[in-house]
Amino acid sequence: MNDVPLSVLFGILALLIVLSGFFSSSETGMMSLNRYRLRHLAKSKHKGAVRSVKLLEKPDRMIGTILTGNNLVNFAAAALATIISQRLWPDNPDLAVFVNTILFTLIVLIFAELTPKTLAAIAPEKIAFPASSILLWLQWALHPAVWFVNTIANWLLKLVRVDVANATPDNLSTEELRTVVREAGSMIPKRHQHMLISILDLEKMTVNDIMVPRNEVVGIDLDDPLSDIIQQLRTTQHTRLPVFRGDINNVVGVLHTRNISRFLSSGEYLKEDIEKLSREPYFIPESTPLHTQLFNFQKYQRRIALVVDEYGDVHGICTLEDILEEIVGEFTTDVAAASSPDVHPQEDGSFIIDGTAFVRDVNKSMHWELPIDGPKSVSGLIVEYLEHIPESPVCLRIGRYRIEIMQIKDNTIRSAKVTIDPNIRDDD
The missing domain is CATH 3.30.465.10 (Uridine Diphospho-n-acetylenolpyruvylglucosamine Reductase; domain 3)
Incomplete structure (x- = not known):
C-alpha cells in the first residue's frame, strides 16, 4: 500500500464516501416513500415503484442489504483514511490519529450522512426509484451475508416478542384518514374536502341527529275534511307525505303526490283513493347510523322513512335528501324555511x-x-x-x-x- 500514490488513495477514499452516501440516502429514501402513492404508481406499472414495492415487501432484507453495504464501505474508508494520515505524518503518529479521527468524522458526517439523508427525506422518489435497481442487484449478490445477519437479528427480535413477519399494516384509521384529507391542501378543493369529511362523519351520526321531529312532520290526516285534504295536496311543497288517521302513530302509508295528481285535475277524489295509492310505510330505529341508513335507502329503493323509538312510537321522519345534505350541504330551497x-x-x-x-x-x-x-x-x-x-x-x-x-x-x-x-x- 506504501507504493500506491496518494492521489490514487484519495480517489478511492472519495469513491468510498460517495458509496456511503448512496447507501445512506437509499435507506432514508426508501423508508420515506409515501406507501399509498407508491402503490398507486406500482399499479400504473411505474418501473421504479414496482422495484421499490418489491424491496419494501421484506424490509428486514432490504435494510440488511443497505447496512451491510454501508458498513463495508465505511470500514474500508476508515482504514484507508488511517493509511493516508500515516503517510502524511509518518513522524508523528499521534497527530495522524487525531487528525484522521476529527477530519474523517466531519467528512463522513457531512458528505455521507447528513447531506444525502436530508436530500432523500426531501425528495424520496428521486432517490429511491433509481437506487432500487442497484439495491435489488446487491440484495441478490449479498444474499448469503444478509441472510446470516438477518437470521441473528430476527432471533434477537423474537426474544423481545417482536414478530418481523407480522409487521404493522399501513391501514389508516378514520381519524387518520380525516387528517390526511384536511392536510391535502390545494390537491383537494375545500368543497371536496368538506364532502369527504362529511362522509366519514356519517359513521358517528345517527338518524336521530338529522330527522325531522314529529311536531314538524307535514302529513295527510284522513280524519280531516276532504276539502282541507284537497287544499293541502294542491299547496304542499313536499313530494312525499305520510298518511295517517288522527295521529302519526296510526300511519297507513306514504303518498307520492304525483300519483294523486290525476284525481286533483278530474275532481274525482275520495279518501279511499289516497289510502289505496299510498305505499306501505317504511320504519327505521332512531339509533340507525347514517351510513347504514344511506345503504338501506338504496337497498330497499326508498326515499323516506318513519323514525321510531324502542317502543315503536313515531318520533319523526328521515329522508334520503336529509342524509345527502349532510354530505354535500343544502342543495334545495325550502320556501317555508326561507321565509321563517x-x-x-x-x-x-x-x-x-x-x-x-x-x-x-x-x-x-x-x-x-x-x-x-x-x-x-x-x-x-x-x-x-x-x-x-x-x-x-x-x-x-x-x-x-x-x-x-x-x-x-x-x-x-x-x-x-x-x-x-x-x-x-x-x-x-
Missing part, C-alpha cells in the same frame, strides 16, 4: 333562535360550536343545562355563548337570544 329562518340576526350583534331549531343545523349555518352530544334541539340543550324547565325567562352561559330565554310556552322554550363573548373560546 331559525336564526334571526339582531342589530346589536345578537341572534334570536327558535327553540325548535336543531343544534347541529345552527352550528353548521353560523359556524358555532354548541354541544351536539346531548339534546338535538336548542330548547332541549337549554333545559339540559338548567336541569329543569324554567317557568320564567332566565339567562345561562354555555362556553362563549350567553343565552337569554325569550319565550316559554307549553313547557317548551320557543325562542332564545344568543350573544357571543369574543373573549372566551369554545374550549374554555
Whole structure:
C-alpha cells in the first residue's frame, strides 16, 4: 500500500464516501416513500415503484442489504483514511490519529450522512426509484451475508416478542384518514374536502341527529275534511307525505303526490283513493347510523322513512335528501324555511333562535360550536343545562355563548337570544 500514490488513495477514499452516501440516502429514501402513492404508481406499472414495492415487501432484507453495504464501505474508508494520515505524518503518529479521527468524522458526517439523508427525506422518489435497481442487484449478490445477519437479528427480535413477519399494516384509521384529507391542501378543493369529511362523519351520526321531529312532520290526516285534504295536496311543497288517521302513530302509508295528481285535475277524489295509492310505510330505529341508513335507502329503493323509538312510537321522519345534505350541504330551497329562518340576526350583534331549531343545523349555518352530544334541539340543550324547565325567562352561559330565554310556552322554550363573548373560546 506504501507504493500506491496518494492521489490514487484519495480517489478511492472519495469513491468510498460517495458509496456511503448512496447507501445512506437509499435507506432514508426508501423508508420515506409515501406507501399509498407508491402503490398507486406500482399499479400504473411505474418501473421504479414496482422495484421499490418489491424491496419494501421484506424490509428486514432490504435494510440488511443497505447496512451491510454501508458498513463495508465505511470500514474500508476508515482504514484507508488511517493509511493516508500515516503517510502524511509518518513522524508523528499521534497527530495522524487525531487528525484522521476529527477530519474523517466531519467528512463522513457531512458528505455521507447528513447531506444525502436530508436530500432523500426531501425528495424520496428521486432517490429511491433509481437506487432500487442497484439495491435489488446487491440484495441478490449479498444474499448469503444478509441472510446470516438477518437470521441473528430476527432471533434477537423474537426474544423481545417482536414478530418481523407480522409487521404493522399501513391501514389508516378514520381519524387518520380525516387528517390526511384536511392536510391535502390545494390537491383537494375545500368543497371536496368538506364532502369527504362529511362522509366519514356519517359513521358517528345517527338518524336521530338529522330527522325531522314529529311536531314538524307535514302529513295527510284522513280524519280531516276532504276539502282541507284537497287544499293541502294542491299547496304542499313536499313530494312525499305520510298518511295517517288522527295521529302519526296510526300511519297507513306514504303518498307520492304525483300519483294523486290525476284525481286533483278530474275532481274525482275520495279518501279511499289516497289510502289505496299510498305505499306501505317504511320504519327505521332512531339509533340507525347514517351510513347504514344511506345503504338501506338504496337497498330497499326508498326515499323516506318513519323514525321510531324502542317502543315503536313515531318520533319523526328521515329522508334520503336529509342524509345527502349532510354530505354535500343544502342543495334545495325550502320556501317555508326561507321565509321563517331559525336564526334571526339582531342589530346589536345578537341572534334570536327558535327553540325548535336543531343544534347541529345552527352550528353548521353560523359556524358555532354548541354541544351536539346531548339534546338535538336548542330548547332541549337549554333545559339540559338548567336541569329543569324554567317557568320564567332566565339567562345561562354555555362556553362563549350567553343565552337569554325569550319565550316559554307549553313547557317548551320557543325562542332564545344568543350573544357571543369574543373573549372566551369554545374550549374554555
